[in-house]
Every structure is written in C-alpha cells, then in structure tokens.
Amino acid sequence: MTTLTEPVPVPGHIPPEAVYDFDLRFDPGLLANPHERVRELLREAPPVFWTPRNGGRWVAIGHREIFDASRDPEHFSSSPMPKAEMEALMASLPADMPRIPQAVPILMDPPEHTRYRAPLQGSFSPKAVQARKESIRELANELIDAVVADGHCDFIPAVAEPLPVRIFLRMMGLPEARLPEFRDLVHEFLAATLSSDIEAALMGRKVADAMLDVIQARREDPQDDLISLLWATEIDGRPMTLELMEDYAVLLFIAGLDTVINGMGFGVRHLAANPELQAQLRADPSLIPDATEELLRRYTFTIPVRRVAQAVELGGWQMLPGDWLALYLPGADLDPREYESPEEFTLKRQGKAHIAFGAGVHRCLGSHLARVELQVLYTQMLERLPPFRLDPQRPAKFHSGNIIALDSLPLRWD
Template identity: 35%
Template sequence: MLTNAEIPSHVPQDLVSSFNFWTAKDMAPTPGGDPHLSLSALRKGPRIFYSPNNTRDGQGTWVLTSIDDMRTVLRDTETFSSHRSIFASALGENWPLIPLEIDPPDHSTFRKLLNPLFSPQRMEKLEAQVRQRAIDLIESFKDKGSCEVMSEFAFPYAVSIFLEFLGLPKERMKEFLDWATNLLHPATPQHRTDAAMEVIAYLDDLAKLRRSTPADDFMSFVVDAEVDGRRLSDKEVRGIAVLVFIAGLDTVAAGIGFDLSHLARHQDDQQTLREKPEMIPNAVEELLRAYSTVQMVRVAKQDTELAGVQIKAGDLITCASQIANRDPNEFPDPDKIDFERNANRHMAFAYGVHRCLGSHLARRELVASLEEWMKRIPPFRVKNGTEPVAHGGFVFGVQSLEISWD
C-alpha cells in the first residue's frame, strides 16, 4: 500500500502507480517471464506517471511512455541532467561516470577524447577477432546438442572480447562477472557496496600501475590523456574506467540472450534467417528494438512542465528504451518482431549527446555471433523441461536459457 509520505506533495494521486522496473509482475526473475511484453500494458495508461521506489536505492521517478517525450528529455541537457553518481552513491560518494554522467559543455570535451577508441574504423579492425571468438565458443559445445546460453556463450563471448579490448586479464573473467552481477542485480544493498569497492580498488591499482608501467591498452591511454592541456585527475580516470568496465560486462551478453531466446521460441523467424542470412544485420536491429535492455534516468535541474505535468527541480525521470521502442506511434504493430521493418529509429543505444559510446562494437558483436551461430547450430529450441528466465531492473537481461538441437 502506497502512503502519501512516500510521494512528493506536487505529484497528483491519480498519476501514482505501483508499477516499477524492479518488482512489478514479470519484472522479477520469473520462469518464462517476458519483461518487455509486460511493459505493453503501460500504453493503456497516462503518458507520464509517478512510480515510487523505482530506482536501485528506492527513490521514486516519473516514468515516460512516449518516445517523443523521452527524446525531448534526453536532448534537453539544460533542463535535465544526467549527473546522478549512480555508481559513486553506493560508496556514499559523489563523482560522475564519464562521459555518461556529465553534461555539456564538459561532456563534449571527454566524448571527443574517447570517440576515436570506439570509432567504426577501429571496430572494423576487431572483426576477425570478434568472429573467431564466436566460432571457438560455438565449436566447444556444438556436438553436445545443448547448452546454457548465458554461461557457455553469451557472457564468455562478450566479456572476453571487451576484456581484451581493455587489456584486462581474461583469467579473472568470473571475478569481473560476479562484480557486475552484484552491481547491477544485487541480492542486498551491501552486495552492491562491496562490489563497487572491489571494482574501484582494482581499477585504481591498475591506473597506478599504468602510470609507472605503460602498456598498449585502454588504461594506459586514459592515464596518459590530456584535456584542456592537462592530464586527467584521479577521479576523472576512475570515472572513465568504471563506466567502460561496467558497460562491457552486461549489455551485449543480455542482447545475445534475448536474441537466442526469441529465435528458440519462434521457429519461423529462425527459419527465415537460415534461408536468408543476409537479413541478419537487419534482424539484429529489430531485436535490439524489441528487446532493449537499458533505461536512462535524468534529474530535473529546475521546475518545468512535461507532458502537461509539473516537474520539480530534483525530480527523477525514467526514459526506458524498453518502453520507447514499443511505442506504436513510432513503430507500427510494435510487439510484432518484423525483420523487414524499415526506418527503425530505435533507442536501444539511448539518444542525444549521451548515445552509447560502444554501439559500433556492440553491433559488430551481435551480428557476428548470430551469423556464426546460425551457420554452426542446427534448428534449436528451448530445452524440454526448462523455461527461459528473464529479469528487469536497471538493465534487463536473461538469467538462464537452456536450448537444445538435434
């Protein structure tokens, strides 16, 4: 039962909803749950509503259901800030993830610094490495006739590529994944705090090492970089390193999990890609749209009005890609997966100045993994006696997916 004490006085009672991304039906880890489809019910309600306890630390947020309203918020950096210190707050500190949590004009300075590292040209050079990693993993379990997608393929594939890109030791992959799980899907607040402390200690030590012993890796680039004619501060190095480290551990693996879960449950779509493999890049875009994973949260810098509702300075606004990309005003028949969908202006990689820095690498990984999977694995299905388990939260994902083939 919601109480008035939990709801700011300026929030109309008729716009308060018990829905949130953490505990709503089908958001929590539930066998067979489809967290994306369950969001479709929100289209029957108001354009904007207030959801108490809708963040990891129990704060309430306004939730937008229109992609146009989300675009308005995400491009208006004068009114809506991205600086929330979502990682540092777990430690009782206040410093931003860079460039995600800094606003223009400082954002442009750091984005310009990092863009060349993730350029399409540089990602193209990783093509052979990315594809070979997919091949090696698939060949390792192909003859078994079954696999658990997340532990045997999605996470080892996506994370090993990213660790190699960052120059981090792959033998510590399980440890890094445990940190990511406890940060993004903690069992308790203490699990999140402990993981945050371990990540910071590791990355701070690595930065210190690279200042004295440079290598051809990401951290060496960061500690040696300059902005406005000066070296980066320790907190700036930390803000960049933590963001890039965390971003590479969860989102691409989640995308692969949702892609293979969909194809295992929809044999007609699977057959289409077998007959027309040239459609895979377009299919990846449609699957990114339909199974987006990340929600963006902004904080109002000043009192304003949005979708006819009064927003006060300090209010949090949720712009969920999962909702935006199922907006029927932008995507006809949005719950239908259509590999021939044109003008697919989805927001899977966010929107505006904070559009995902690693989108070119993510796309390359998703396309290569699906192409090599379809070449090597015969028609597959959800393994008898099992159901996919998906979860909601700040980042949607697949907890387990058992599939089999003849």
C-alpha cells in the same frame, strides 16, 4: 517469492492520476516475461507516470517523451546532483575517507560531457570496431564449438556472457581469468544503483579498487589497450590523473560488462522461438544486419536515469527539481504511437529507427561495437549450430533494474 520495494509517500506536486504502482526491480510481470509486461504498461499507464516504488520516481515509457527528455540535458541532467553540491559534498568528506569515483563522462552534462567523452571516441569508432571483427568471430566460434556436440546449453553463461566480456577485457587490458569476479561485481553495482546513492557510491569505490592494480601498472608500462591510451590523454591541456583514470574505468567497466549480453540473450531467445526466421536467415545471411536492428527495437533493455534539474513539464505533468526520471527505453521502442504493430518482428521495417542505444548527447558510445558483436554472433550460431529451440523443461530467467536482463536461457538442438 520476490518482495516489492517499499512504497514512499506521494509528494504534494504529484497528482493522483499521474501515479501508477510499478517496481522497476521486482515487478512480477517483468520477472516472468519482461517485454510483454512493458506492452501491458503501455496499455495501462500514461506515457509518463510516477511510481512510489524504488524510492519514488517518474517513469517515461512513451517514445516521444523519452526522445524529448534525452535531448534536453538542461532540464534532465545526468549528474546525480548539481555540480556545486557535488563539490561541497566531496570537500566535506573526511580526509582519510577513500575517494569516491564518479563514472565519467556518463554522469556529466554538456559542455563537460563533450570534453571527457572525446578521448574515448576513437576506440569505439566504426573503423576501430571493424578491426576487431575477426577476433570477435574467432571467439564466437570457440564458444559455440565448445557446446555444439552437447545438444544443449544455457546460452547466457556459455556464450552471451563470455563473448562480449572477454572482448571488452582484452580492450581494457584486464585479465580474462577474472571474468567471474568482474561479472559478480557488475551485478552488485547495478543492484546498488537502485538501492541508495550511498550504496552506489561505495560500489563505485569497490569497482575502482578491483582494477587499481592494472590501472597503476599501465601508467609505468603502457600496453596496446584502452587504459594505456587514456593514460596518454590530456584533457584541456592537463595530463591524466589517477583520480580521473578511476572515473573512466568505473564507467567502462559497468558499460562494457553488462549491456550487450542482454541484447544477445533476447535476440537468440527470439530466434530460438521462431524456426522460420532462423531458416530465412540461414538461407540469406545478408538479412542478418536488418534482423539485428529489429531485434534491438523489439527487445530494447536499458533504462537510463535522469535528475530533474529545473522545473519542467513532460507528458502533461509538472516535474520539480530533485525529482528523478527513468527513461524506460523498452517502452519507447514498443510504443504503438510510434511504430505500426510494434509487437511484431518485421524484418524490413520501414521508416522508424529504434532508440535502443538512447538519444541525444548520451547515445551509447559502444553502439558500433555492440552491433558488430550481435551480427557476428547471429551469423556464427546460424552457421555452426543446427536449428535451435527453447528448452521446454527449463524456462528463461530474468532480472530487472537499470537493465532488463536475462540470467538464464536454456537452449536445445538435435
């Protein structure tokens, strides 16, 4: 049985009516059927509330409130602490202490964020992603063909993990043989981010160390990969440093090895539960891009966190500097104030774009890659597998935190 995190005292500036007890990691409803629990939150809790769990933090679940906060880095900062405090903290660390990497540019605000994000844009542009489409298709076919004769599989370890992770490892120039090690490291890192700042910082060092040999090797012997590209990059006229390479590597490692796996898992889970939709998409594959977008909206899964940098009001509540705010994007995309019948999968939904990839300056850099991977996966599964269904004897398993994630999704077919 999972134990909830210990509640903390409610600060004086939090009114009682703003408090709603919700554990972002261990809420039983989230672990049983996450998006149904999100719909329950939208019915029971205000669009923005404060929970005493997970160290105490604000949680925004309303679309309008999340959209506004995402586009206001002046009040809602992506940096874990003010720049001056961060510099003082780093200067105070013992000289013999290993350096703590910072995930660049995701932990930055404009204008710094803009400068440090720019070197990555080309590698994730629509043109660059389209150039990888055929290799994505080949790998998807390889993974699907490996299980088709069995009549069943656990979709997460069999297909959803190795497909985007192997593509990403190739982009980075990291050895595919280390995939299990890297995936374990990602889970450990994400758990640490909801435990304490110290644990998260130490995990950042561990992640950088896991890639350090490849990072250093590409400095002397560049290859056709993202690490080599970054080594050749200058920022503000200054050459790349090992320290900044570690920072970039931590961000790319975490973002590339965990997010789209869950988009695939939730999308295939919906297809497995809806044979009529499978039949419709098999009959007309041109509908798959629309289906991909609606699946992303219906099962949004990421929860970015912001630090309140200046006193501000959001959702009718006053927030103070130092407060933390979780942007619960799954709630935004199921908000009935924004979408008509949001619980329904509507293939040709009109008018309202989802924010599964976020909004504002931190909108997901890898969104083009994720879309292509999802569309290719759905296309190849519908081409190469007979109608597939959920395994009635083995229910899906979930975990939660900064991402609502699927650990296991058993499927069967005839």
